[in-house]
Amino acid sequence: EAQVTQNPRYLITVTGKKLTVTCSQNMNHEYMSWYRQDPGLGLRQIYYSMNVEVTDKGDVPEGYKVSRKEKRNFPLILESPSPNQTSLYFCASRSAGGANTGELFFGEGSRLTVL
């Protein structure tokens, strides 16, 4: 089954404790992206990757890091989480040819709470 898998789905942590949210896709997609969803703000892009070893900032990259060492994986790293990073996070992917169709495939989301 084609899917985007995120882990963990739910996490409560404390300020300053490094954490990683993993994202894996099994569709051989070149493009992957991370979004955060906040009430009244919709989805905002954090980082994206056009292919292996190619990453770039989205609209709200501060406080986050990413890496793309393998095509299928695109982890989101919070080196020193702060309460303003409490949010619902989504990973998404698409093929290179899907740039104009715009069809992103989303994971089920990871709800992060930073105390």
Add this chain to the structure above:
Amino acid sequence: GNSVTQMEGPVTLSEEAFLTINCTYTATGYPSLFWYVQYPGEGLQLLLKATKADDKGSNKGFEATYRKETTSFHLEKGSVQVSDSAVYFCALTGTGANNLFFGTGTRLTVIP
């Protein structure tokens, strides 16, 4: 720049009622337009799309027409069901197509 403005929610309708969720956009060039749906506890999934002016996207009884003259892409359904309860996002592709720009989402609740 690129932006999407969506009708504020939440929207509550009775089953079989007519649905309209308004969406207007600002964009450079000729974007493609999309509606995504997010069911409770799930990620977003593409509902329908339109890639050029006057195109009509349709799926699962939902429709939206790309209106360049009014820069709009309103979502409509003639008769909603309880299973349509979800959050609906309007979106457009940006230049370079490295991103989708999403509206803030509209929560729809359909009551029996």
